[in-house]
Amino acid sequence: MKEFQCGSLVPGCQWHTRHEDEAEIMRRAAEHMRETHGETIIRETMIEAIRSRIEKVRSAA
Numbered sequence: 263m264k265e266f267q268c269g270s271l272v273p274g275c276q277w278h279t280r281h282e283d284e285a286e287i288m289r290r291a292a293e294h295m296r297e298t299h300g301e302t303i304i305r306e307t308m309i310e311a312i313r314s315r316i317e318k319v320r321s322a323a
């Protein structure tokens with residue numbers, strides 16, 4: 263299981279997402295950036311910033 267916490271990129275944002283598939287996390291994060299943070303264009307630097315902040319987590323028992 264992997265997790266992305268938006269607060270690691272946008273201080274104060276509580277949004278986060280978890281999924282087995284990193285590609286799915288990227289897709290959700292890009293959607294969140296558009297809808298919540300008004301990032302109409304998701305730049306390569308943004309993609310890299312998100313990817314570098316995805317962390318492996320153990321699924322809750």
Ligand SMILES: [Zn+2]
Pocket residue numbers: 268269272275276277294298299
């Ligand atoms: Zn956010």
